[in-house]
Amino acid sequence: MDLKKTIRTLKRELDAMTAIQTFIAYAFLLVFLIAPLVLMVGQAFVYQGGTSFRWFVDLLSSPEYVSFTSRGGRLFEVRRGVMYLWGHDYGILLNSLLVAFFVTVFCSIIGVVAAMLMGRYRFPGKGIFRVLLLIPLLATPFVNAYIIGKLFNPRGGLINYLLVDLLHILPWRLDIDGLVGVILAQTLSYYPIIFLNVLASLNNIDPSVEEMAENLGARGLRLFRTITLPLFLPGLAAGAIIVFIFSLEDLGAPIGFTGARANPLSRKLVSYQVYSSFAEALTGSFSPKIAALAVIILFIAVAGFLIIRRYVNLRTYAMLSKGGRWSPRLRTPSVKTRVAIILSLLFLVTLASMPQIGTVILATSNWAISGTLPTKATGQYLGTLISDSDVTRAIVNSLLYSGAAVVITVLVGASIAYVVARRDIPGRSVLDILATIPVAVPGIALAVGYFLLFSSKMFRGSILDPLLDPALLMVFAYSIRRLPFTTRAVSAGLAQVDKSLEESSMNLGADRPTTFFKVVLPLIIGHILGGAILSFVYSMSEVSTSVTLGALREDRVPITFFISQIVYGVAAVGSVSIGAALCVLLMAVQITAMAISNYILKQKVAFLGV
Amino acid sequence: MVKVELKGVTKRFGDVLAAGDVSLQIEDGEFFTFLGPSGCGKTTTMRMIAGLEYPDEGRVFFDGEDVTNLPSFRRNTGMVFQNYALWPHMKVFENVAYGLRIRKVDGAGLKKRVDDALELVHLGGMGDRFPSQLSGGQQQRVALARVMVINPSVLLLDEPLSNLDAKLRVEMREEIKELQRELGITTIYVTHDQEEAMAVSDRVAIQNHGVIRQVGTPSEIYSFPRDVFIATFIGRGAILEGIASLSDGGPRVDLGGFTVDGVDTASAVGDGDRAACVMRPESFSVTEPGEPSNRLDGVVEWSSFIGPYREVKFNVGGTTLLVDVPPETETPVGGSLTVYIPVRRTIVLPWDEVK
Ligand SMILES: Nc1ncnc2c1ncn2[C@@H]1O[C@H](COP(=O)(O)OP(=O)(O)OP(=O)(O)O)[C@@H](O)[C@H]1O
Ligand SMILES: [Mg+2]
Numbered sequence: 001m002d003l004k005k006t007i008r009t010l011k012r013e014l015d016a017m018t019a020i021q022t023f024i025a026y027a028f029l030l031v032f033l034i035a036p037l038v039l040m041v042g043q044a045f046v047y048q049g050g051t052s053f054r055w056f057v058d059l060l061s062s063p064e065y066v067s068f069t070s071r072g073g074r075l076f077e078v079r080r081g082v083m084y085l086w087g088h089d090y091g092i093l094l095n096s097l098l099v100a101f102f103v104t105v106f107c108s109i110i111g112v113v114a115a116m117l118m119g120r121y122r123f124p125g126k127g128i129f130r131v132l133l134l135i136p137l138l139a140t141p142f143v144n145a146y147i148i149g150k151l152f153n154p155r156g157g158l159i160n161y162l163l164v165d166l167l168h169i170l171p172w173r174l175d176i177d178g179l180v181g182v183i184l185a186q187t188l189s190y191y192p193i194i195f196l197n198v199l200a201s202l203n204n205i206d207p208s209v210e211e212m213a214e215n216l217g218a219r220g221l222r223l224f225r226t227i228t229l230p231l232f233l234p235g236l237a238a239g240a241i242i243v244f245i246f247s248l249e250d251l252g253a254p255i256g257f258t259g260a261r262a263n264p265l266s267r268k269l270v271s272y273q274v275y276s277s278f279a280e281a282l283t284g285s286f287s288p289k290i291a292a293l294a295v296i297i298l299f300i301a302v303a304g305f306l307i308i309r310r311y312v313n314l315r316t317y318a319m320l321s322k323g324g325r326w327s328p329r330l331r332t333p334s335v336k337t338r339v340a341i342i343l344s345l346l347f348l349v350t351l352a353s354m355p356q357i358g359t360v361i362l363a364t365s366n367w368a369i370s371g372t373l374p375t376k377a378t379g380q381y382l383g384t385l386i387s388d389s390d391v392t393r394a395i396v397n398s399l400l401y402s403g404a405a406v407v408i409t410v411l412v413g414a415s416i417a418y419v420v421a422r423r424d425i426p427g428r429s430v431l432d433i434l435a436t437i438p439v440a441v442p443g444i445a446l447a448v449g450y451f452l453l454f455s456s457k458m459f460r461g462s463i464l465d466p467l468l469d470p471a472l473l474m475v476f477a478y479s480i481r482r483l484p485f486t487t488r489a490v491s492a493g494l495a496q497v498d499k500s501l502e503e504s505s506m507n508l509g510a511d512r513p514t515t516f517f518k519v520v521l522p523l524i525i526g527h528i529l530g531g532a533i534l535s536f537v538y539s540m541s542e543v544s545t546s547v548t549l550g551a552l553r554e555d556r557v558p559i560t561f562f563i564s565q566i567v568y569g570v571a572a573v574g575s576v577s578i579g580a581a582l583c584v585l586l587m588a589v590q591i592t593a594m595a596i597s598n599y600i601l602k603q604k605v606a607f608l609g610v
Numbered sequence: 611m612v613k614v615e616l617k618g619v620t621k622r623f624g625d626v627l628a629a630g631d632v633s634l635q636i637e638d639g640e641f642f643t644f645l646g647p648s649g650c651g652k653t654t655t656m657r658m659i660a661g662l663e664y665p666d667e668g669r670v671f672f673d674g675e676d677v678t679n680l681p682s683f684r685r686n687t688g689m690v691f692q693n694y695a696l697w698p699h700m701k702v703f704e705n706v707a708y709g710l711r712i713r714k715v716d717g718a719g720l721k722k723r724v725d726d727a728l729e730l731v732h733l734g735g736m737g738d739r740f741p742s743q744l745s746g747g748q749q750q751r752v753a754l755a756r757v758m759v760i761n762p763s764v765l766l767l768d769e770p771l772s773n774l775d776a777k778l779r780v781e782m783r784e785e786i787k788e789l790q791r792e793l794g795i796t797t798i799y800v801t802h803d804q805e806e807a808m809a810v811s812d813r814v815a816i817q818n819h820g821v822i823r824q825v826g827t828p829s830e831i832y833s834f835p836r837d838v839f840i841a842t843f844i845g846r847g848a849i850l851e852g853i854a855s856l857s858d859g860g861p862r863v864d865l866g867g868f869t870v871d872g873v874d875t876a877s878a879v880g881d882g883d884r885a886a887c888v889m890r891p892e893s894f895s896v897t898e899p900g901e902p903s904n905r906l907d908g909v910v911e912w913s914s915f916i917g918p919y920r921e922v923k924f925n926v927g928g929t930t931l932l933v934d935v936p937p938e939t940e941t942p943v944g945g946s947l948t949v950y951i952p953v954r955r956t957i958v959l960p961w962d963e964v965k
Contacts, residue, residue, distance in 0.1 A: 508709035
């Protein structure tokens, strides 16, 4: 009876269109997400033909990966007038976790403070700060870390020149490098993720909830601790886990710092290890030990993500409010406090947008070779974007890959969003999770999985074989990695389209496909375009799979790979300023995209968070 | 136009019974209304007729043909949604033309039919507007025109007036009724407003917790409620609890301070049973009627002038009743008053705690 009913339901719900949508979604996720990762996990357990934990035991017991005593490094050490801030080497795996931990903590502190200031106080210039605080979201991969390394160089770094030589504020020069450098670079680029999440939660708190507590006598810190904090904690948790994962998989900072300073400590990270092993991969073999390393961070990231997602779902308090005022509580503090607020935000914004400002300066002047300050403006580097055929090819490649990825991710993402929101078929919650999980899958793990699967016997010699041509794989990697953006954007659109709009169409005789194309699609097209633009932007600046799979064939390299080679100092074109010029191009694309989706599509697509 | 039949239709959402073994026949051309408190399953029952929801058990027939598993777009029903569900991205004309385009009507024929439909609901010349540029009442008419234009075999209206203000509600319900009479279309109507249901329907079905409690014409249901739930849900007045004793004339109920004779409309009250006694305020008169009646002597507790009548709270032997008397009647608080109620208007039902 129940089986019969299930079959009947399935027959009704699974009309041709739903069947195709579901099939495409599952097939795509299976081939380009699940299979590669499963194969990678499998490989990590292969030892001398059998199954074994050998590689994991190896990794966890070798001091090179896990060490409880420092294997070198300097922290707060002053020598000959220089204070060294490098951090200590506790083994590659622990380093990665420690870096990710500190980045998350620092981002949380900065993000929460900034959100509290922006969300609870009135002060002059707030509108400008709202924009300035988001500057770090403009991706300038590799170059950002390079610039921080350059600014904090004890020999001629601008910051040291200002603080020590010019203003005599500090008694010694600062040398920020190694793991501390990575932490600084990542903190400055990731804090907006937490800032935005917390700010959104803060704005979502019904003011009367806080007023009620004050009315009952709670004030200041107590109010914050008992009411405000618990209410924005889910937002904080959602942002924090993303920052943790991003830090864990980041390649930009280690490669950028290596390029700036060549301190080996900045390379003692899991992401870098996996990355560098792709050099051997060119020969067609891949060490299972590296697969095991990738599996470990994949596991940590996905587990962390799922746990937080659960917690956030459980704790997203619906704000029930009947009437009353519904504008956030804004206080106007004393003049002194206002000045303090503005100064501290100014400090943060200046520090955090150094990479972006520096990138522009680097791209338009001779700063790369002039020492402390640039001495001459030049358009020659921006000129190479069109004159140098290698550079142009990288740009064209990136545009093509990202364009193709957007088409795929929109088709799949829109299908998934529609099926999950509207069709009652078994397994749709699985689909929902699968479409979200790529946020948590470290790009380098995906790259390893792709390499293992598609260079295997099954695909050898096919158009998907990365050793033959990695272009298609990059397209699929981009579309998988950006799938959560489109799916969420379309879901948000569908949530605004009342189900009865579709039902009334079917009631008037339109079948499901007709209803979809005539009623649903026109209503969510703005959201679809918004999601598409976002996916495009983030595909253009994608790093992890670009610098790994992209390395496999010279004429297929995308922009980010090209930048990494330049910054690392191994590219033939030479000057890091060309890398900066490419970053300027990326920033321009991002700003244009944001402007289009904000002002033309009127979409404020929330793009980061669980 | 068709005859709609439900046979043993049952629908559950988890533990909630939204339709419990509903069996009904709705005649060709009839104006049939589902009435019941919020959440009782009216919408669900209607959606199963429209094919937007499928029953767990039972069958749905249109003119004897089993349509239980037919998808909505094959049923040719015209449903007006509670929130109108107008497509915001289409102009009024396109909204109304939609069903015709699906049916491959185009050109001059299409334009004429759409214009006629708009004319029918007094919206001629509004075709160029977007739904957001219309008032609530106008949107409601567009929703109506949109389904009328396809000549549906059944018209389904789910609380079509609930978003309108009181005055417009009365106007629109008269218009709908008028239209229905003119076209003779089988119409199924859902509402939780009893006055609305009474005013427009040929027959009414009262639903509670998914189950149909009574089907009948408005006056049948009003005058002869089958159980306490219906008596409470429809009309005004107190429901009094007492003990019944049976004589040849009919049941007599001891209400504590006094007794009344009544009629057992459900034929379910036994000798010595706990019984409920329903006396509508407007059934009372101050002069003795020319038929068998109960005479009640009591004291005025409170009275208020309503307009066409005066509403009096009336205490008989410790029990309070609500009684309507002619507006000119003198009813000083604390004064004594005698009223009469015909036996055939004194309804005796088996006692039941209303849930
Ligand atoms: N899709 C659904 N999933 C779960 N429960 C549902 C669903 N639709 C309806 N219900 C439940 O079934 C019951 C009947 O719902 P229905 O919408 O038919 O009520 P209704 O009589 O139309 O109420 P109202 O007058 O408030 O519109 C309610 O308890 C409702 O919560
Ligand atoms: Mg309803």
